[in-house]
Amino acid sequence: MRILRTPMRVVRAGAVIVAALCAFSIAHTAGVASASPIDVWVHDHSSDVIKPRPDGLAEIESTFGPVCGENSNGARSYWPSQDANGPGYVYYDTYIGKNVGGNIRNHVKFDHKDEAVRWLVGGYNCRYISGTTSWSLHAWGAAIDTNSATNPVGQDHWNGIGSDGKKYGTYLPDVWAGPYPGHKFFWGLNWPNKPDPMHFQYATGY
Amino acid sequence: MRTRSLIVAALCGVSILGWTLGHGTEPAVAAHECPDDVGAADRAQGVAAVENGRLVGVQASSSEASPDARAVARQVTTNGGRAAYVEDRRGRDAIVVATSDGSRVSPQRGEAYHPTWSTDGRLAWGVDDRLVVRSASGERTIAGPQPGGIVFAPVFVGRDVVAAVSAAQTSAVPEDEWSDDLWLLHRGRWHRLTAFAAGTDRWTAIRTPFVAVDGSIEFVVVQGRGSDDALPAFSLWRLLGTSAHRVAPLDGERYLAGYAPDGQRLWNVPDRATETWLIKRDSPNGRVTVGCGAVAVDPIDVPDPDRTGHAAPTHIRSTDQIDPTDPGDPMEAGLLIGDFPSEVAADVVAQQVSSAYDGSRPVDVVQGGKTSTIVRPDRWAVLVRLPATTDGSTELAALQTKLPDYADHMWVVVP
Numbered sequence: 308m309r310i311l312r313t314p315m316r317v318v319r320a321g322a323v324i325v326a327a328l329c330a331f332s333i334a335h336t337a338g339v340a341s342a343s344p345i346d347v348w349v350h351d352h353s354s355d356v357i358k359p360r361p362d363g364l365a366e367i368e369s370t371f372g373p374v375c376g377e378n379s380n381g382a383r384s385y386w387p388s389q390d391a392n393g394p395g396y397v398y399y400d401t402y403i404g405k406n407v408g409g410n411i412r413n414h415v416k417f418d419h420k421d422e423a424v425r426w427l428v429g430g431y432n433c434r435y436i437s438g439t440t441s442w443s444l445h446a447w448g449a450a451i452d453t454n455s456a457t458n459p460v461g462q463d464h465w466n467g468i469g470s471d472g473k474k475y476g477t478y479l480p481d482v483w484a485g486p487y488p489g490h491k492f493f494w495g496l497n498w499p500n501k502p503d504p505m506h507f508q509y510a511t512g513y
Numbered sequence: 514m515r516t517r518s519l520i521v522a523a524l525c526g527v528s529i530l531g532w533t534l535g536h537g538t539e540p541a542v543a544a545h546e547c548p549d550d551v552g553a554a555d556r557a558q559g560v561a562a563v564e565n566g567r568l569v570g571v572q573a574s575s576s577e578a579s580p581d582a583r584a585v586a587r588q589v590t591t592n593g594g595r596a597a598y599v600e601d602r603r604g605r606d607a608i609v610v611a612t613s614d615g616s617r618v619s620p621q622r623g624e625a626y627h628p629t630w631s632t633d634g635r636l637a638w639g640v641d642d643r644l645v646v647r648s649a650s651g652e653r654t655i656a657g658p659q660p661g662g663i664v665f666a667p668v669f670v671g672r673d674v675v676a677a678v679s680a681a682q683t684s685a686v687p688e689d690e691w692s693d694d695l696w697l698l699h700r701g702r703w704h705r706l707t708a709f710a711a712g713t714d715r716w717t718a719i720r721t722p723f724v725a726v727d728g729s730i731e732f733v734v735v736q737g738r739g740s741d742d743a744l745p746a747f748s749l750w751r752l753l754g755t756s757a758h759r760v761a762p763l764d765g766e767r768y769l770a771g772y773a774p775d776g777q778r779l780w781n782v783p784d785r786a787t788e789t790w791l792i793k794r795d796s797p798n799g800r801v802t803v804g805c806g807a808v809a810v811d812p813i814d815v816p817d818p819d820r821t822g823h824a825a826p827t828h829i830r831s832t833d834q835i836d837p838t839d840p841g842d843p844m845e846a847g848l849l850i851g852d853f854p855s856e857v858a859a860d861v862v863a864q865q866v867s868s869a870y871d872g873s874r875p876v877d878v879v880q881g882g883k884t885s886t887i888v889r890p891d892r893w894a895v896l897v898r899l900p901a902t903t904d905g906s907t908e909l910a911a912l913q914t915k916l917p918d919y920a921d922h923m924w925v926v927v928p
Contacts, residue, residue, distance in 0.1 A: 349841065349842045349843075349844050349845070350839075350841040350842075350844070351840070351841040351842060351843060351844035351901075352839065352840050352841050353840045353841065353843070355843070355844075355901075355902070356844055363816055364788060364813055364816070365788050368785060373744075373785075374744070375737075375741065375742055375743055375744050375745070376742065377742050377910075377913075378906055378909075378910075379742055380740070380742050381905075381906065381909050381923075381924060381925055382905070382924055382925040382926065383849075383887075383924040383925075383926060384886050384887060384926065384927070385881075385885060385886050385887055385888065385889055386886075391684070394889065395889070396889070398924070401905050401906040401909060401925045402906070404846065404905055404906075404925040404926075404927070405844050405846055405905070405925075405927055408846075408886070408887075408925070408926055408927040409844045409846070409927035410844075412886050412927075413886065413927070416884070416886060427684070427685070427687060429687075431739075431740075431742075432689065432739040432740075433737055433738070433739055433740070433741055433742070433743075433744075433745065434689040434690050434691070434716060434737075434739055435689060435690040435718055435735075436689060436690070437663050437679050437688075437689060437690045438624075438626055438639075438663040438665040438677075438679050438690070439811045440720060440721075440768060440810040440811050441811045441813075441817065443688070443689040443690075445689060452687060452688065455684075455687035455688075456684055456687070459682070459687060460682065460687070460688050498819060498820060499603050499604060499819070500603055500604040500605070500624075500819045501624075501819060503688065505687060505688070506688065511821075512816045512820065512821055513816060513817070513820050
């Protein structure tokens with residue numbers, strides 16, 4: 308069986324050229340004087356990608372399945388400054404696979420804000436919430452921690468310093484949990500007791 | 514023609530509506546193993562518990578309404594006619610001691626854990642990284658052995674206290690549990706009793722210590738790896754004096770709930786189908802359900818008040834490339850099998866993958882690059898492109914079945 312190999316560079320270069328020409332034509336036709344550089348990526352805010360967000364343990368289990376299950380780390384993407392040594396993979400449940408791997412990761416990349424990300428970045432983790440018999444939402448692959456070293460549990464604000472030492476404000480929380488662009492994660496900073504600014508989860512009531 | 518189209522459309526609409534209603538988020542109806550009178554059943558076993566947010570198995574009851582309407586009772590213990598439990602509130606918790614005459618509510622300075630009685634009537638519990646002991650002569654707060662950690666699940670051993678202590682978070686494990694051990698508080702000083710293995714990925718948790726009939730302490734040890742996609746291993750341990758040893762592996766998730774009047778162990782076993790904690794008793798014929806409710810475990814039928822957050826605040830729009838009202842374009846996902854150190858190695862697997870699909874799916878060999886969001890630089894992987902409407906979870910499971918040797922090296926990605 309012959310492997311179908313796509314000449315990736317050619318396709319990407321072609322796509323970029325076509326997209327740039329299209330954008331230029333549209334902008335020109337519309338009378339726009341100048342346009343921002345167009346990057347080629349797809350965002351999808353349909354209900355196929357931004358799916359219903361479960362509320363409470365019963366919905367979490369019916370949505371994500373058993374804790375520490377096979378789907379819980381069935382999706383992944385590659386993130387800058389994932390740990391102290393540099394970039395690495397972040398794993399999460401397939402239910403949020405397109406939202407995280409497509410919308411959010413690409414949003415950061417194509418905003419040219421990779422440097423806003425600062426270690427640790429972590430997703431799936433089969434563990435308990437400390438001192439309890441309750442499983443962490445990370446054990447369903449339904450939560451992501453980002454910039455944890457500068458945003459520890461208990462800190463009552465977001466520290467937006469990036470891996471390059473620059474300040475990015477609330478750029479990352481906005482991408483994950485803000486009304487714009489609407490990726491619908493819940494931000495742990497909004498818990499009334501023991502705020503958790505590093506923590507973004509695709510569930511509420513747990 | 515138009516009439517026929519309308520009929521077809523109506524039928525489709527009804528079908529979709531029916532499918533939607535039939536796939537709601539309501540938990541499945543499952544047989545409930547709990548006895549009709551949970552309180553009487555639990556009382557017969559000599560345990561008190563929390564079921565549906567109320568105390569069961571104990572005559573004493575709280576007569577004071579909590580100032581926090583969302584407060585939840587948890588981790589209940591009895592001593593004669595008295596019961597003590599944690600009133601889990603939003604923010605700082607309270608310890609409640611309830612008798613038939615009323616209740617005494619003691620607000621705490623943080624998250625409270627597992628009140629426990631001594632045989633002579635002292636009461637101890639954990640608060641964040643501290644232990645509190647209340648006796649007739651007053652109340653003492655003792656700093657735990659691990660600043661920033663958690664002191665929980667204490668039990669009295671004569672004049673001393675043995676408690677589980679969870680280590681503080683680290684930069685490598687910034688939240689959740691990673692390393693527990695048992696510590697002995699003797700004459701005001703802490704002595705470490707166990708040294709379970711734990712690290713960045715590997716972890717050990719100690720749960721539900723109880724003093725057994727013979728005076729030893731039995732407890733559940735849970736050991737796993739954060740990266741494993743399987744439930745961790747549960748085992749029963751015993752501490753005799755200062756020596757701990759494993760008694761037996763357990764056949765799944767369960768925690769000690771105390772001992773029946775005949776000395777048999779009682780267990781809290783989660784029934785995920787009904788969101789209920791079952792109380793089971795060891796018997797010669799196996800474990801039998803004798804009651805319901807959470808004893809030393811955390812309720813699963815009500816949310817933790819600390820985890821009921823409010824809506825995200827509205828921020829000034831700082832990411833302006835996407836309008837959230839724009840649904841965008843259908844996003845294509847893929848299945849990625851990797852990583853491989855060379856193109857040749859990826860080629861070999863790509864052929865197997867293509868064969869598994871009988872050539873019906875586009876299969877590429879992709880190389881990581883500086884801008885890749887799916888494969889690290891200098892690594893290769895096999896990418897199966899999926900149509901935008903395809904459910905990645907189903908496709909992933911199907912390919913894992915077809916190629917089990919690579920099942921642990923497959924992921925849903927967005928190329």
